[in-house]
Amino acid sequence: MAKDYRKLAEEIFAVVGPKENIITAANCMTRLRLTLRTVPEGAPERLKKIAGVLGVLKGEDDELQVVVGPGHAQRTGDEFRGLLAEAAASQEGAAGTDSVGQEQSDKTDSSENKDLLNDKFSPERPEKHETIDKPKKPDTSFHRSIKRMGNIFLPLIPLFVGCGLLSGLTMVMRTVYPQLAEGAVMRLLGILGSMAGASLSILTGVLTAKEFGGSPMLGGALGAFLSSPALAQISLDGEALQPGRGGIIAVLLVAFFGAELEKRLRKIIPGYFDLIFTPVLTLTVSGLAAVFILQPVGGLMSKGIYHGVTALLSQGGAVTGFIAGGLWLPVVMLGLHHILTPIHMELINLLGATPLLPILSMAGAGQVGASMALYLRMKDDGLRQRIAAGLPLGFMGIGEPLIYGVTLPLGRPFVTACLGGACGGAVIAACGVGSVAVGVSGLPGALITTDLVGYLMGTATAYAAGFLLTMAFGVPKK
Numbered sequence: 055m056a057k058d059y060r061k062l063a064e065e066i067f068a069v070v071g072p073k074e075n076i077i078t079a080a081n082c083m084t085r086l087r088l089t090l091r092t093v094p095e096g097a098p099e100r101l102k103k104i105a106g107v108l109g110v111l112k113g114e115d116d117e118l119q120v121v122v123g124p125g126h127a128q129r130t131g132d133e134f135r136g137l138l139a140e141a142a143a144s145q146e147g148a149a150g151t152d153s154v155g156q157e158q159s160d161k162t163d164s165s166e167n168k169d170l171l172n173d174k175f176s177p178e179r180p181e182k183h184e185t186i187d188k189p190k191k192p193d194t195s196f197h198r199s200i201k202r203m204g205n206i207f208l209p210l211i212p213l214f215v216g217c218g219l220l221s222g223l224t225m226v227m228r229t230v231y232p233q234l235a236e237g238a239v240m241r242l243l244g245i246l247g248s249m250a251g252a253s254l255s256i257l258t259g260v261l262t263a264k265e266f267g268g269s270p271m272l273g274g275a276l277g278a279f280l281s282s283p284a285l286a287q288i289s290l291d292g293e294a295l296q297p298g299r300g301g302i303i304a305v306l307l308v309a310f311f312g313a314e315l316e317k318r319l320r321k322i323i324p325g326y327f328d329l330i331f332t333p334v335l336t337l338t339v340s341g342l343a344a345v346f347i348l349q350p351v352g353g354l355m356s357k358g359i360y361h362g363v364t365a366l367l368s369q370g371g372a373v374t375g376f377i378a379g380g381l382w383l384p385v386v387m388l389g390l391h392h393i394l395t396p397i398h399m400e401l402i403n404l405l406g407a408t409p410l411l412p413i414l415s416m417a418g419a420g421q422v423g424a425s426m427a428l429y430l431r432m433k434d435d436g437l438r439q440r441i442a443a444g445l446p447l448g449f450m451g452i453g454e455p456l457i458y459g460v461t462l463p464l465g466r467p468f469v470t471a472c473l474g475g476a477c478g479g480a481v482i483a484a485c486g487v488g489s490v491a492v493g494v495s496g497l498p499g500a501l502i503t504t505d506l507v508g509y510l511m512g513t514a515t516a517y518a519a520g521f522l523l524t525m526a527f528g529v530p531k532k
């Protein structure tokens with residue numbers, strides 16, 4: 055039965071509204087992300103009771119993340135933003151209607167207005183609107199930085215998924231059917247699959263500049279500049295420049311620098327010169343700063359990431375995989391997972407594959423195993439229906455329906471599921487499995503790994519451990 059997204063959006067709006075209380079309404083693949091002036095009392099609990107809401111997370115700066123699941127978040131977000139637009143249009147219409155009778159009302163209400171003004175500024179009468187107009191917290195916290203990282207990389211997820219799966223399919227075809235893989239269609243699909251890497255610097259520059267208040271196209275140009283092959287033809291102090299040095303980290307740095315520089319230039323350059331001089335100065339100063347300062351800094355940070363990850367995995371091995379696989383879901387729930395996206399991309403740039411992504415993917419596999427155990431042991435028909443609906447998505451690597459609709463509300467199954475993911479992570483780390491793309495996990499993640507057998511062994515281990523641990527220790531007594 056199809057969801058009524060309009061009704062779902064209206065019910066959410068009724069809890070978090072009115073319109074003036076809603077600052078932003080965005081969505082990722084699974085969540086409607088609402089930034090509010092103030093969170094109404096009891097809002098998370100009321101939202102959880104709405105049919106179609108799988109869970110609610112409370113972020114900083116009065117942000118609520120309403121989990122509705124993959125495929126539903128975009129449609130719910132569209133309807134919710136439509137409600138905001140309708141509310142704004144309704145207010146504008148009401149304002150226009152009020153202005154028609156303003157002259158007449160001014161005559162009859164002038165004495166009352168004078169009394170109201172006197173009352174407003176009287177020391178005995180306090181102001182009533184402090185809750186709505188309270189200043190927001192400064193954007194200096196660690197969580198705010200993580201949120202910005204999410205704003206930059208979340209729009210790229212469809213690109214990662216689409217290109218990653220296309221790349222994986224073409225690699226499988228080359229192995230299984232070499233002759234077919236050389237055909238024009240498969241070669242075209244291979245080129246399409248490589249577009250994530252080819253366009254990543256440009257798109258990251260665009261989104262970073264946009265997030266920090268700069269011109270997106272200037273950010274894109276700076277990202278393209280850093281990866282331009284023409285840089286290799288230029289030498290400084292006898293050393294040729296390296297296209298792509300510092301990888302995605304250097305792009306983030308230069309796009310941020312360019313956005314901040316552009317905002318400051320606009321404050322000091324007169325308006326009639328702004329269109330001419332601001333873009334030129336932004337590109338010139340940022341480009342030179344990138345080559346002489348930001349790319350070298352990005353390169354050092356990239357090397358630090360490389361040495362840190364390789365040291366952890368080479369020295370810790372299965373123990374590192376166990377810890378990372380077990381702790382990943384709590385990290386996701388805290389909203390800290392977006393920080394790893396540029397790290398994954400940089401590891402792919404340096405190593406050809408990221409060894410972290412397959413390990414972390416096992417956390418979702420542990421949830422699948424735990425949910426299968428609950429399906430067999432629990433008698434609650436509503437719970438069993440949620441499990442049956444969420445399991446196909448869980449096998450595909452989309453775990454939110456099982457996490458927020460099944461294991462997390464029950465408590466102990468969430469813990470045993472995390473332990474199942476830890477066991478799978480240990481196997482993945484011991485086998486040295488890597489992923490050549492990001493954005494894909496679950497069984498489809500096998501298509502983008504460097505070791506298909508090792509990945510499937512780790513996944514099966516996570517399924518089995520999550521299942522057995524939940525059967526033994528995780529099933530609630532009631």
